[in-house]
Structure formats: C-alpha cells, structure tokens
Amino acid sequence: MKKFILTKYNEALKTTNLDGIPSDALDMLVALEDKRFHKHNGYDLRGMTRALYVFLKGEKIQGASTIEQQLVRVLTSRYERTIKRKIIEIYFARYISKRKSKVEIAKLYLSIAYFGSGMNGYHQAVKKLKQSHQLENIYFYAELVSRLRYPQPYNPDVKYFKKIHCRAAYGVKVYSRTNLYKR
Template identity: 40%
Template sequence: MSTTGKHLSGKADSTRAQKRPQRRRKKKSPRKTKLFRGLKLVVFLFLIPIIIGIGIGGFFAFARGVPSIEDLKQEVAPPSTQIFADDDSLIGDIKIMKGKAIPLERMPRVLLDAVVAVEDSSFWTHSGVDYMAIMRAAIKDILERELAQGGSTITQQLAKMAFLSPEKKFRRKLKEMVLARRIEKNLSKEEILTLYLNRAYFGHGAYGVEMAAQTYFGKSVSELAL
C-alpha cells in the first residue's frame, strides 16, 4: 500500500473513532443520593451520644483513681537521701531540711508577687489549669523533641508535690489536672499559695520558704526585706 493510501486509511480510522459514541457515566439517582446522606446523618447522630457517654464514663472512672485532697493540709515529712555501701549496708541518712509552716500574711508581699510572676503569672485568675500554657509547652516540647516544658500552674505543682510522682507521663499529667481542679474548688487562692510555698523545693536541700530563708539568708522569712 502506498504512503498516500496509508494516510487516507489512518484518517478514516481516526474519523470513525471520533464519531464512535463515548460511554456515558451513569449518574446516581438524586433519590439514592439523598437516602445515602440521610443514612449517614442518622448514623452520625446515633453515634454522638454513645461516644460522649463513653468519654464521660471513662473520665469518671479515671477520676475515681485520683487521690483525695482531704489530707492536703497535713504536714508531710520531706524526703531523705540514704547512702549505701557496695555491700548494700546503710552508711548514712541525709535528712532534707524543712522549716515550719509559715502563714501567708507573714511572708513579704514582694516574695509572693515574685513567685507568682515566675511560676504562674495567671495564678489569681485561672481555675487550676492554664490550658494555653499547656498548649505552648506542648508545642515547645514537640519542636525540641523532649519533655522539657510542663506548663503546670502553681495548683498543679502543689498537686504533684502532695500526691503524685515526678515522672513525665501523660496519665500522671491528667491526674495532676484533675487534682488541681479539685483543689481549686475546695481551697482559696491564698490557701493554695500558702501550701505551695511551705512545700516547694528551693534548692540546697531546703523545702519551704522558711527553711530557704534560713539557708540562704540566715533569718526567718518574715524578717526578710526584699
């Protein structure tokens, strides 16, 4: 076959292909579409209360495992450090220094303001948990790829000191938040700050502002003029 013949044949095939009717996609019936959407809505509305119920039930079950705050005001002995020899025999027991509890009115106002400014600037306004601070801390932890920031309020720190271990786990953080809300509901801000300042660790083995004042300045916290 000549080149001209091949060209004409190819052109004819192309023309027939263009004239060949294309398959039409079957359109879904509007009735079936509406029915499908309606079923999805019904299932969604049915699942919402179930999911909420499971969530609430799980939260209350978790909250029952959180310690009670009834003993929060009781004096708690600070931890001690025991030193052992190679044969596991006890060599010494270093007692951590802790001063007597000091009421808030005997502490310098500038000390209270400084602690709140450094540890929890929104202490007087939040209800135990500062969710924005937690979000900021979480973002920083993700960026730095380590659990460096906690975002804990003074109330949360008090809950951790009084009832929980220092481990950095999500479950412990949830307990800390639940306890903080309970503490805020049962104690005033002044009571919370008093308990915190009399329990907090200030370095060099000193627990509480009184022992910290004695350790660093050689006088009672009520005698400090900052």
C-alpha cells in the same frame, strides 16, 4: 479519690506554718511560676498548648504546670514524667482550686516546696539564704523562687549561681512590669 487530695492538703496545712510569708514572696511566685494564676481554675490550657506546640517543633521542653499542679505534685510525691500523672495532676489541681483560696494555695505550696539542699519549705529556705543576704527584698524573693525550678545542690558552683541570678533578674523584670498577685 477526691478525698485523698483534700486529706493530703489538710495534713500539710496542719504541719506547716503559713504565717510570715510576705506578699512580695507570693508576687514573685506568681511572676516566675504562673503568670495567669488568677485567671485559671487550677490548670492553664493556654500554657499547655504553648508547651505542646514548642515540643512538637522540636524545641526545648517548656513547663506548663500551674502553682496548683505543682502543689499537687508535692502533695502526692509523684514526679514521673508521664501523661497519666499530668492528667491526674490537672484533675486534682482543678478540684483544689475550686475549694481553696488562691492565697492559701500559694502559701501552702511555698511552705512545703523543695528549694534545694537543706531547704524544705519557705521558712528553711529563708533561714539558709539569709546567711548570704543582708535583707529580704524583691531580688531576695526572686532568688528564692528561682530555686523551685533549679533546686540548690549541696555544693553549688559558679555556674549554678549564674543560672539563679539570670532567673531572678527575669523575675524582678516581670514583677516590676505588673503587680501579678492580686491580694
């Protein structure tokens, strides 16, 4: 079973281009998706506890997946919302985290993640989004990474772009407070 995830991981490495992903994009990934990325081994017990507490209080469901867990989800193409999937995801995320570097994990995830319609992976997303941006800057990366939570539909409306803007503004705020991604 462990060989399965490493095989998937290595196949993805062979078919993607990790070059050209700037550190600012990695910083924003950590700022928006996994603030404790450098403090855990693939799963964030504190984040899972927080999400469970909020759920039990009857509030809005929160995410608790680490970047490693999100990578495992994409590699295995398992998206169902079950406890079994989550346990398998944690197991594989921990396994990958012990064997691969944080930089490679983050770059691979960005390289294969789904950002929305016509944007499979970082390079396709940047190419498509550059049509509406003059240059790549922190806000550009914040909008890009925001699409991991809110993939862009084929015909996005004003409400969608407002949601992206709010999440991106939050990402810029978090990013500016700390340098989360340690190179």
